[in-house]
Amino acid sequence: MKNLHSTLKELFEWLHQHPELGFAEYETTAKLRTILEHEGIEVLDTGLQTGLIAQITGDLPGRCVVLRCDIDALPIQEQTELPYASTHPGRMHACGHDAHTAIMLGAALMLNQRRPELTGSVKIVFQPAEELPAGARVVLATGMLEDADLFLGVHVSPELPAGTLGLKAGPVMAAVDRFAITIHGRGAHAAQPHEGVDPIVVQAAIVQSAQTIVSRALDPFAAAVVSITHVESGSTWNVLPETAFLEGTVRTLEPAVREKAEVLMRGFTTQIAASYGAQADFAWRPGPPAVINDPALCQAARYVAEDMHIPTAQQENTMTGEDFSCYLENRPGLFVRVGTGCSFPLHHPKFKVDQQILYPTAQYFAQLTEHLLNKGV
Ligand SMILES: [Zn+2]
Ligand SMILES: [Zn+2]
Structure with missing residues (x-):
């Protein structure tokens, strides 16, 4: 595998240039499949039209941690003037789902290299149609996540300094x-x-x-x-x-x-x-329920962040929603915010993500996943 830094940068820019709306993420899905298969990571046969689930099985049996990101974009005409701005008129990654995808793909590639030391397995969900919001229910209906023990999700936040992690136990989104x-x-x-x-x-x-x-x-x-x-x-x-x-x-x-x-x-x-x-x-x-973060997972997430010298902040509650909550109806989970630095708000045509956050945040999720598998909470 070539330098992971440049792999993530290239993937992020490619995703940003090729935004696709919910349940139409065909090019995105094909791109992710190519990278995963090239790296020898198993892609499960889910029957999903768009979106996919990858699996990394450690050498020792144990729990199953799910890393979830979303891959869809919004019907917005981009106004960032970035060199890698959207090439699809009227469509834009204005909610940072391109960053989420690059982060979780990065974590998957890192965990794949640590496979012999992993106790248990990791499933990485590249979820379609979060914005509709309908994708989580479609992914759950595949039955492929029945063995999941816990879920980790990520969302960028322009309110936090770049790279700072927003953590909080209990309800965080409506x-x-x-x-x-x-x-x-x-x-x-x-x-x-x-x-x-x-x-x-x-x-x-x-x-x-x-x-x-x-x-x-x-x-x-x-x-x-x-x-x-x-x-x-x-x-x-x-x-x-x-x-x-x-x-x-x-x-x-x-x-x-x-x-x-x-x-x-x-x-x-x-x-x-x-x-x-x-x-x-x-x-x-009724739509997706509230996102309610598990206190024990939040504590483990704080511990790993401190261990890696990554700054953390209290995650602010918001009355916006996220269908990540659908995964948490029967299982514990944690939704982590990652700061993108001062920028226009989410869903704004000038919203931007600081690319510097991609690699360290991928490292963080790989480390947190390994911690949860090998040491528990
Ligand atoms: Zn959004
Ligand atoms: Zn979003």
Whole structure:
């Protein structure tokens, strides 16, 4: 294998130049397969159209650690003017998934060289479609991760200095739930509202009351967000419509708060509608749960970082979501943030990753994985 530094740099730049959207990561998947197979790393037969799972089996039997990264890009027109900027119009790696992929591939290549000393096995998941978010469920449905004992994931963070690791036990990212409400009233002439049931008045009352769920009905120490993002009704100025529609998202960090928020949203909606003589259909579409980091894994991660003299910081909670959480529904795991230095925010057309972080972060994940396999937590 040629110099690993340059392998990671080349791969990262190639990925950045060739961004592909969720479930369309064909070129990316082929590229990763070529590198892995060239290095003699087994690629499992998953049946996935895009994305893949590689496996490194140590000489001694033991636990199975899964390293997960995501490989999809976003529908954004890049504005970085980097020499290796996207060559695909309207598509960009603006969430750092190119860096995640290079980091976990680097860790895989390093662990492959240490195979004789490994007690157990490592599976490396190159997950498609994180942004949709749907890829984690598709990967889990292959059944290839049944033997996993724990999961490690990574995400870049422009808020942290380049190379600093953000670690924190407990909830760090929110559950991403979506709701849609259709209000059925009765249409009428705008001049004769008493002849109908105005769904727009009901809609407005629901928009107002929804915010009192967070401010009046939930524990002030329980983080929650209710955002109504799309309202629609009517088509002209002198007709009261039959129906009104609204949708939005609820973000929570604790499972109990998540459950309560759904019950409250549903109750408010149907009761407000009924009080106006209307009827509301309430649909709740649960997305990925909150990312909850395992305390023992977090402690081990801190220990390995200190041992390698890598600076760490407290990971800040965010109400954005990550489908990494789907892997943690039945297994412990840890989602690590790695600083990319000051840059534009994630999903911004000028977002950039400092390439200097790739090699040391790959080394860190290789070392942490070896530690967890050979020494436990
Ligand atoms: Zn993203
Ligand atoms: Zn992301």
